[in-house]
Amino acid sequence: MFDVIRIPAFKDNYIWLLRKGAAATVVDPGDARPVLEVLERERLTLASILVTHHHADHQGGVAELLAHHRAEVFGPAAEAIAGINRPLRGGETIQPAGCDSSFAVLAVPGHTLGHLAYYGAGCLFCGDTLFAGGCGRLFEGTAVQMAASLACLAALPDETVVYCAHEYTQANLRFALAVEPGNRYLQLRAAEVTAARASGQATVPSTIACEKASNPFLRCAEPEVVAAAQRHGAAAADAVAVFAALREWKNGF
Structure with a gap:
């Protein structure tokens, strides 16, 4: 099993580094500089x-990293990303070099059309599809696609650790x-997050169980969520209509 190191980047990005012995795998390196600093400090390859x-904030550092390290680069075949030498479409199982765990590659379109997530060793690296307490904007995909992608991730084991x-x-x-003011679990989570941020602590990762209990985009069948979505334009009570109304509401919130 690998250790996971959180690398802050830009204003609010997280790059994830998976360390196994002296080898490292990096997820979504938008900026090479902080990754290179960690690699040097920890004496990792x-x-x-x-x-x-x-x-760009997820892959903009790939070229510079490849200038310093000979690494294999996995990523979506359907998107134009320089440096990818292991193109993927979802449905594959991969074992990155230097990592002792395999990952299922999940196609999760919505935020972008070729968006992928990686699930293995009880960990989910989901980019901008699922966030702690939220989900990504629909820049390229449809509400139907994103609702299906989120349902795919919600079906993972409850104990799955979510690294957005x-x-x-x-x-x-x-x-x-x-959306759901009566959700007691959500109230407690919000208070904990407020305290954590006040003391400068990160609030990621979370778990699938936590998201299913408090993330409105994974709770589109809950009566209070459905009612709130209908007050904000949902024409029906089905999951896609509720999701679409919530996402549009959130865009302007």
């Missing part, structure tokens, strides 16, 4: 890179409370 999607790519939790939970 970068063996593999996993990319979830093409946005941004520190958005506090803002996400403010919206979640507007």
Whole structure:
């Protein structure tokens, strides 16, 4: 099993480094500099890179990392990302070099059309599809696609540790409370997150169980969530209509 190191980048990104012995796998390196600093400090060799999607804050550091390390680069075949030498479409099982765990590659379109997530060893690296308390915007895909992608991730074991790519939790939970103010678990989680951020602590990772209990985008069948979505334009009570209304509401929240 690998250790996971959180590497902050930009304003609110997280790059994830998986360490096994002296080898490292990096997930979504939007910026090479902080990754190179950790590799040097920890005396690690970068063996593999996993990319979830093409946005620059997730893959902009790949070229510079490859200038310093000979690494294999996994990523979506359907998106234009320089440096990928192991293109993927979802449905594959991979074992990155230098890592003793295999990962199922999940196609999770919605935020972008080729977005991938990587699930293995009880860990989910989901980029911008599922956030702690929220989900990504629909920049390229449809509500139907994103609702299906989130349902795929929600079906993973409850104990799955969710490593998303941004520190958005506090803002996400403010919206979640507007959607489902009667959710006691959500109330407690929001208070814990507020305290953590006040002391400068990260709120990621979370778990699938936590998200299913408090993330409105995974709770589209709950009566209070359905009612809130219908007050904000949902034309029906089915999961896709509720999700679409919530996502549009969140866009302007």
